[in-house]
Amino acid sequence: NFNVQGMKLILLLAAAAAAYPFNNYTAYFDEDSAPASPPFIGGKLPFFPGILKNRSLNIDEDAEAALNRFHKIVGSREKLAKHKSILRSLSKAKGRLLNLVRRPALKSELLSEIANRLKGTVLDRPSVSDINKPISEYLYGGDVMVSPEDLGKMEVEAHAESFRAKRGAPIVTSTRWPKTQPIAFTFNGDIDEATRKLIRTATQKIAANTCLNFKENGAGTQLQFHRGGGCWSYIGKLSQSVQPISIDRGCEIIPIISHEISHALGLDHTQNRFDRDAFVSVNFAAVDSNMQNNFAKRTNAQNNNFGVPYDYGSDMHYGAFDFSNNKQAVLVPSQGDFINTMGQRRSLTFNDYKMINALYSCSANCPAQMTCYNGGYTSPKNCNACVCTDFFTGANCQTARQLIAISETSSYKTVYHTDYNEALYTSGNDYNWDMFNKDAVKIIKAPEGKKIKVTINKLYPAFGQLPCYLSCPFFGLEFVDNSNGDLMTTMGKIYCCTKDEGVTFISKSNILGYKAYASPGMPMDATVTYTVV
Known part of the structure; x- marks a missing residue:
């Protein structure tokens, strides 16, 4: 039996220096655009863990x-x-x-x-x-x-x-x-x-x-x-x-x-x-x-x-x-x-x-509900439109945003790269998801009856100078992988550590969803290979 208490979980409480800021960004999605060497600021890498300043830890000590x-x-x-x-x-x-x-x-x-x-x-x-x-x-x-x-x-x-009051979503x-x-x-x-x-x-x-x-x-x-x-x-x-x-x-x-x-x-x-x-x-x-x-x-x-x-x-x-x-x-x-x-x-x-829209019956006044596929639902703003997930678009959420079909004789590789930008990195927009750099979502599809072998070849954020963060708040690769090929609504499993390089898994069906993200201004390189098995 394994005792989880033996696990090292480090709370980083460091003094002032580089923060995690994000703003507008410029992204390049090919390996050749990666800088040849990491930048140095004041003789130090800006991502060195020992000088991180986590301003979000500014909670009341009293x-x-x-x-x-x-x-x-x-x-x-x-x-x-x-x-x-x-x-x-x-x-x-x-x-x-x-x-x-x-x-x-x-x-x-x-x-x-x-x-x-x-x-x-x-x-x-x-x-x-x-x-x-x-x-x-x-x-x-x-x-x-x-x-x-x-x-x-x-x-x-x-x-x-004996408290058994029926409720929708609330405690x-x-x-x-x-x-x-x-x-x-x-x-x-x-x-x-x-x-x-x-x-x-x-x-x-x-x-x-x-x-x-x-x-x-x-x-x-x-x-x-x-x-x-x-x-x-x-x-x-x-x-x-x-x-x-x-x-x-x-x-x-x-x-x-x-x-x-x-x-x-x-x-x-x-x-x-x-x-x-x-x-x-x-x-x-x-x-x-x-x-x-x-x-x-x-x-x-x-x-x-x-x-x-x-x-x-x-x-x-x-x-x-x-x-x-x-x-x-x-x-x-x-x-x-x-x-x-x-x-x-x-x-x-x-x-x-x-859930909020369902709790408040937001489309109840529509003369008819839209037929929305792949987890979509009638828009709370427009009775004649569907709200679609990240992976699908179109009037009825039937069109894949980006579908990559692979065969038994081919494989596919996603390459994700963002450049370091000091001004963006120090702009103070910590945790601002709207300003994150996101790769275009992709649906990877193998032939019916087959599955997909996923290999993380490279996952190298901030020139390897950042440790792994629980919940991957600043960068990550997300894979939506369900046994019925459902890419509808739920979030997938996320990887964000350099030590995840070499991780391999087999999809549960012939369909897999892929996403990638990084904080604007933060450099990141990732490569994933998909092979039919």
Whole structure:
């Protein structure tokens, strides 16, 4: 048996120097364009790990100060004493239940596979569960503040597992926001202008991909953004004029902001779905007993996913090590290669937007639903159009964006290259997925009845000077590989380490999806060969 605790997981806490910034870019997709030698700045490579500055680690070191900011918004310690007591009781009740329920066994070979993948891996930033530690006893699911109404229902559940309210995507019974008027939002005075800009962008992205709209200082119940001691939100719309949502230090990137707004809209965490056991196992031995309720699976009666498939890459999915108390993985994917897909914080995904649109019945007023293929669905903005995945386009999502057919006597090679650009690399746009350099998506197809052998020949980011990052936030190769050839909606397995050079796997069908990405300004070279087998 393999003990994952023996795995080295390094948290890089380095002093000032090069950051990870991105802006516009120039990309070249042939090996000949690669520079002959890496650039030097001040006698040092700009990517040398010892001089990295990870500005995202600028979280509040004073736990008491964070706790005080939290109480200033939601109520005093005395006022919330019962709140905390109910959550503790629920944790104990859930813990007893989880110990009684037979859970899928963790396979030692899978743990070993994951541990080998993660040797030497670096965490690029603290998780939301890390940021929220000072206030964790007041939160449910790691970042959910529970309303008084739902707290009463939880008190009943803590004494008897009888809470069975039907809900679509949310963790507790939620009220949807009206579609007939924009969702109003405001800023508390402690939110600086840089963070306000990010929040505005997050609302604009959700509005662009759903039937919902947002308006700063609008009428009606307002989402009020605070620095409230961490990253947290209520679920759904509250029955009060102002609904707080916290974006504190460490939370100021668009994907985390979008995650918290999505909670306010009514979305649950992905790993709590009723069907999660087919995709992940929970290593409860690595979770404190008072935190185990965060992984309590919903029942079919409690959870409606509207036919949206389980997506390891959802912005609403925890990372593998969230809530770990012993450096072991808590969420263990059924296939170890998805370890880097879980917990991605680059953007809301196709399925995240699809879930919001389903929850709010965004196309319900259309006279007829479009016939959309390959996972597409009727647009929330245009009843006569489909929303398609990255791999497909056309009126009905039937046209592959780029189809590469290979035969038994041929092979195909993808080559991805981006140049180093100091100005872009130091521009400060960390984690800005819109500015990432992305290779054109490709569908690789072998003859019917055959499969595809994939070989990563080269994966060389930043001239080999960067370590591996958990969840591959800055660069990676993604392969969507499903047994039925389904390239519809879910994210695939991701590789982003130089040590992955030489990795080979056989596809599950004759169809494979490919994507590649790198932060603008960051050099990267990758070569992958596809052969029919």
